[in-house]
Amino acid sequence: MSISKPDIKNLKCFHCGEDCPDNSYHTGDKYFCCAGCKTVYELLNENNLSNYYTIMDMPGVSFKGTQSKRFDFLEDKEVIEKLADFKNDELTVITFYIPQVHCSSCIWLLENLYKLNPGVNSSKVNFLKKEIEIKFYHKKISLRELVELLASTGYEPVIQLDSVEKKKTKLNKKLYYKIGIAAFCFGNIMLLSFPEYLSIDVHETFYRNLFGYLNLLLALPVFFYSASDYFISAYKGLRNKIVNIDFPLALGITILFARSAFEILTHSGAGYFDSMTGLVFFLLIGKVFQEKTYSYLNFERSYKSYFPLAVHVKKDNQEISIPVSKLKVGDRIIIRKNEIIPADSILFEGNGSIDYSFVTGESKPVQKVLGELVYAGGRQLNGIVELEVVKEVSQSYLTQLWNNDTFLKKSESGFENFTNKVGKYFTLTVLLIAAISTGYWMHQSSAIALNVLTAVLIVACPCALALSIPFTLGNSMRIFGRNKFYLKNISVIENLSKIKTIVFDKTGTITETGKASIKFVGPELNPFQQEMIKSLVRNSTHPFSISIYEFLKANKFYEVEDLEEYSGRGISGFILGNLVKIGSLNFVMEDFSEEPDSQHYETDEFNSQVYLSINSQIVGYFNISNSYRDGFEKVTNLLNEKYKLAVLSGDNENERENLEKYLGANSQLFFEQSPANKLNFIKRIKTSENKVLMLGDGLNDAGALAQSDVGIAVTENISYFSPACDAILDAESFGRISSFLNFSKISVKIIFASFIISFLYNIVGLSFAIEGMLSPIVAAILMPLSSISVVSFATLATNFLARRKGL
Amino acid sequence: MSVIAVLIAISLLIALGFLIAFLWAVKSGQYNDTYTPSIRMLFDDDNKKEQKKDKQ
Numbered sequence: 001m002s003i004s005k006p007d008i009k010n011l012k013c014f015h016c017g018e019d020c021p022d023n024s025y026h027t028g029d030k031y032f033c034c035a036g037c038k039t040v041y042e043l044l045n046e047n048n049l050s051n052y053y054t055i056m057d058m059p060g061v062s063f064k065g066t067q068s069k070r071f072d073f074l075e076d077k078e079v080i081e082k083l084a085d086f087k088n089d090e091l092t093v094i095t096f097y098i099p100q101v102h103c104s105s106c107i108w109l110l111e112n113l114y115k116l117n118p119g120v121n122s123s124k125v126n127f128l129k130k131e132i133e134i135k136f137y138h139k140k141i142s143l144r145e146l147v148e149l150l151a152s153t154g155y156e157p158v159i160q161l162d163s164v165e166k167k168k169t170k171l172n173k174k175l176y177y178k179i180g181i182a183a184f185c186f187g188n189i190m191l192l193s194f195p196e197y198l199s200i201d202v203h204e205t206f207y208r209n210l211f212g213y214l215n216l217l218l219a220l221p222v223f224f225y226s227a228s229d230y231f232i233s234a235y236k237g238l239r240n241k242i243v244n245i246d247f248p249l250a251l252g253i254t255i256l257f258a259r260s261a262f263e264i265l266t267h268s269g270a271g272y273f274d275s276m277t278g279l280v281f282f283l284l285i286g287k288v289f290q291e292k293t294y295s296y297l298n299f300e301r302s303y304k305s306y307f308p309l310a311v312h313v314k315k316d317n318q319e320i321s322i323p324v325s326k327l328k329v330g331d332r333i334i335i336r337k338n339e340i341i342p343a344d345s346i347l348f349e350g351n352g353s354i355d356y357s358f359v360t361g362e363s364k365p366v367q368k369v370l371g372e373l374v375y376a377g378g379r380q381l382n383g384i385v386e387l388e389v390v391k392e393v394s395q396s397y398l399t400q401l402w403n404n405d406t407f408l409k410k411s412e413s414g415f416e417n418f419t420n421k422v423g424k425y426f427t428l429t430v431l432l433i434a435a436i437s438t439g440y441w442m443h444q445s446s447a448i449a450l451n452v453l454t455a456v457l458i459v460a461c462p463c464a465l466a467l468s469i470p471f472t473l474g475n476s477m478r479i480f481g482r483n484k485f486y487l488k489n490i491s492v493i494e495n496l497s498k499i500k501t502i503v504f505d506k507t508g509t510i511t512e513t514g515k516a517s518i519k520f521v522g523p524e525l526n527p528f529q530q531e532m533i534k535s536l537v538r539n540s541t542h543p544f545s546i547s548i549y550e551f552l553k554a555n556k557f558y559e560v561e562d563l564e565e566y567s568g569r570g571i572s573g574f575i576l577g578n579l580v581k582i583g584s585l586n587f588v589m590e591d592f593s594e595e596p597d598s599q600h601y602e603t604d605e606f607n608s609q610v611y612l613s614i615n616s617q618i619v620g621y622f623n624i625s626n627s628y629r630d631g632f633e634k635v636t637n638l639l640n641e642k643y644k645l646a647v648l649s650g651d652n653e654n655e656r657e658n659l660e661k662y663l664g665a666n667s668q669l670f671f672e673q674s675p676a677n678k679l680n681f682i683k684r685i686k687t688s689e690n691k692v693l694m695l696g697d698g699l700n701d702a703g704a705l706a707q708s709d710v711g712i713a714v715t716e717n718i719s720y721f722s723p724a725c726d727a728i729l730d731a732e733s734f735g736r737i738s739s740f741l742n743f744s745k746i747s748v749k750i751i752f753a754s755f756i757i758s759f760l761y762n763i764v765g766l767s768f769a770i771e772g773m774l775s776p777i778v779a780a781i782l783m784p785l786s787s788i789s790v791v792s793f794a795t796l797a798t799n800f801l802a803r804r805k806g807l
Numbered sequence: 808m809s810v811i812a813v814l815i816a817i818s819l820l821i822a823l824g825f826l827i828a829f830l831w832a833v834k835s836g837q838y839n840d841t842y843t844p845s846i847r848m849l850f851d852d853d854n855k856k857e858q859k860k861d862k863q
Contacts, residue, residue: 051850055850104846104849104850107843107846107847107850108850111847125843126839126840126842126843127840127842127843127846128840128842128843129840173833173834173838176833176838177830177833180826180829180830180833181826181830184822184823184825184826187822188818188819188822191818192815207811207812210812210815214815214819
């Protein structure tokens, strides 16, 4: 697409699609919003890469709001060593995380990087993970130059403290190998067992034996390789004196294998290899179903994902860049605009205006003066500051949170315990039945007794039992994912179903950042009025005053005489002889004789009105809508019936009244909570009967999220940074929290229902086995049938009920 | 009847070939990223057209 007419009002940047302020940046008929975008276009055009703009319209990344960063720390040998995946004499392979990747043009450009610089050998994008793997010749282009090249095209990689700690989440390839082998063997064994199924009388013992031996041969890799996990797990369980669900599975598989091998080697029967391999195959499929999670989402982030890799240190009047991990007490560090302070330190030079929003949740920047202590995790908003480090990175106020025991605990999965519990009683019952029936047959014939013993153990193998959980919960997880609620693993669902208390963080979780909207209702304010109002409100620190101050555009100020602020009511003062009052309706009307217009009485429960009068005349009011997320009211109404609600806020108490309206009188509201306070609050209310769900967004909630039974990170953009948690909720789906909680309960009920089904099958199977009538054909029909019916019941029931619940 | 033995040997060999192909596919990373190739394939085509146009 090309822009035909440069209509200045609707001029969109050819590169990034943002509105152009004027038409000053252009090449030919293409207009750009800023110099940055124009440069990228020219760079791409010169290198015959303008195809970038034909795949998608305006695909570029806006340069607005980005600062040119300095990448000199990438020259450090140690840093390069740590970042690189692989390095030989010529080639380096490196993987970057680039959050800006958003469309197919991005992929195209990033994979054509070699055209921009011959030092790049090749590059490959993983779109979902937003990662790019680049192979480059480090003699032709240095790592720093490579990153600068990426940054110059708008795709600046994120290089944070944890980029060097590679914990690659590799696809579980072994599982796929195991499935492939199990499927191959299962299919061929079934084929070779057909003569048995159809009871075709195979006269020639040659074929009967050939098929038998082939089956045995094919069963070996399944038994020794594909099923090995179950033996290992059962063994580990036994060593810890636990009979887990894998124990009866391992026992069943072993017995199946041993009896079949015996029958074939002694030419006494056809064996049950088809059942055995089929069972292993189904179990492994269940495992894939359960493990197929959102590998491109990161649920394990700590402060290291937020902190920069390197920082500038002043040494001997020279500025050098060193890795943050090497930062020592007493170092002088230089922090520029928008950089994060990596360690607790004292302000030495410059004006600190620090945004602690992701440490405390408080959105207002904090001003710091020389000699004041600045905590790590704050973001410098204006200008350059020089600081002296007083604590090492890992010992800082914020990062210390991660030394709390909460972060050490390995989250044990509650549901595993539950299945294991079922598995234990199940195993004991089966062993009991086996013993009794064997004892009964023992009187008649020891051969039949042995037959019955093995048959009972084979049939009772809790395959269907072991399948119902992965399939039900795996499918539920997918349903949640479709509704933009992403779970870390399936055990979160069971925990969700047991939740009794729900704790919200305020800023960023139930309020939408930067949404507080304000509008003036009444005749349009003239510039002089605006200047007067602004002069008045700048004397107040009330959040409404600040909002109004930021809302008005005037920048001329007057002196205010007789300034008075009445807390909770309003503010008044004389400006150039005019009495200006701003505040509640009563406050503004105080000195009125006449009744005001009734239209001004209109109040809306969830919005706030700030009235304005000039010289005892109501001019109008500012309507300040609170910034709560859409659907918050509905959510709290629904949740209030079933759960205890609480709010933990890092902010001050200003919103208490509003929140009480939403949450009702029974809820607990706490303000000015530090990250450690939040963690302790969760710890206090968390008991075995009282499972706690925490919803938070920032790093300040990380402790509470980790401490709670289920921690959900609410985020506007799922690929953006969110703290370590059990689940990530897209803010869009915030209004559906109660549906999610309901559905988790339904999922658990579906599991119980499938348990019942699999028990019914077991009863039928056992009745065959006890009577000594289990033939290979019965086993071959019964066992896959029970697996398949449980699997299809679990999947269909979850899908059906999800649809009925509108998920 | 011995033809059955031969047929079984052949069928097993063919199946084995597919198994090896599958294992090789997993090993070479074809299942690591199942999404990006679906996009990549689209503009690879575009690219070739462009080149053809250039040649003309």
